[in-house]
Amino acid sequence: MLKMGCSHYQFVRLRPAIMEDLEEMLNIERSSFGDESYQKELIEQLLSDKEFHNAIVEVEDVKVxxxxxxxxxRKKRARLITIAVMPEYRNRGLAKALLAFLQKEMGRLRLGIVSLEVGTSNVPATNLYLSLGFRIKGTIPNYYGKGKDALYMERSIDRA
Ligand SMILES: CC(C)(COP(=O)(O)OP(=O)(O)OC[C@H]1O[C@@H](n2cnc3c(N)ncnc32)[C@H](O)[C@@H]1OP(=O)(O)O)[C@@H](O)C(=O)NCCC(=O)NCCS
Incomplete structure (x- = not known):
């Protein structure tokens, strides 16, 4: 668990997510992705399968x-599956903090590369990843459906 001071908030806490966080994770999903949100069963799977590693951030005891x-x-690689911050808590460094937390876990697991896909029209997320050292490796046509292309991005993982 990481407790940190944040210029915007009095108390921010980062920790691995557990099954008890399921409902709030679903709320965060829906507030961020609307109709394209993961279903409850999929989030349950993210929380129960050991190949998935989840982090949650709380601001003053609210999961945001x-x-x-x-x-x-086997390949010593990580793939970022999802990241979301509730709209009213954005632009305060919380996504960066979540990714730093997960990056430490990737380092502990001795993984070498982390990759992700992001919609070509998703400017906030693309800027987030670029600001953290991800490089654009290519474009995947129609990745999110017809006419919705994705950028494929990668970066190496700092060892813990
Ligand atoms: C993408 C998302 C997770 C960013 O969360 P956040 O907590 O607001 O991000 P941070 O405050 O940590 O911002 C970190 C960097 O991201 C970029 N960024 C964040 N919001 C941005 C915006 N609205 N416009 C442009 N760049 C933005 C900036 O580079 C920023 O660094 P800076 O503040 O030093 O300029 C959030 O916008 C979100 O939940 N979006 C909906 C879900 C989503 O699209 N997830 C990604 C799927 S691939």
């Missing part, structure tokens, strides 16, 4: 964001 990566232990 979460992020998940998939561990490919």
């Amino acid at each position: 964001g979460y992020a998940t990566f998939f561990e490919d232990a």
Whole structure:
């Protein structure tokens, strides 16, 4: 668990997510992705399968964001599956903090590369990843459905 001071908030806490966080993770999903949100069963799977690693961020005891990566232990790679922060808590560094927390976990697991896909029209998320050192490796046509392309991005993982 990481407790940190934040210029915007009195108390921010980062920790691995657990099954008891399921409902709030679903709320964060819906507030961020609307109709394209993960279903409850999928979030349950993210929380129960050991290949998935989840982090949640709380601000003054309110769960406001979460992020998940998939561990490919054989290839020593991580794949960022999702990240979302509730709209009213954005632009305060919480997504960066979530990714820093997960990156430490990736380092502990001795993974070498983390990859992700992001919609070509998703400027906030693309800027977030670029600001953290991800590089654009290519474009995947129609990744999110017809006419909705994705950027494929990667970065190396700092060792813990
Ligand atoms: C993408 C998302 C997680 C960012 O969360 P956040 O907590 O607001 O992000 P942070 O405050 O940590 O911002 C970190 C960096 O992201 C970029 N960024 C964040 N919001 C931005 C915006 N509205 N416009 C442009 N860049 C933005 C900036 O580079 C920022 O760094 P800076 O503040 O030093 O300029 C959030 O917007 C979100 O939940 N979006 C909906 C879900 C989503 O699209 N997830 C990504 C799927 S691939």
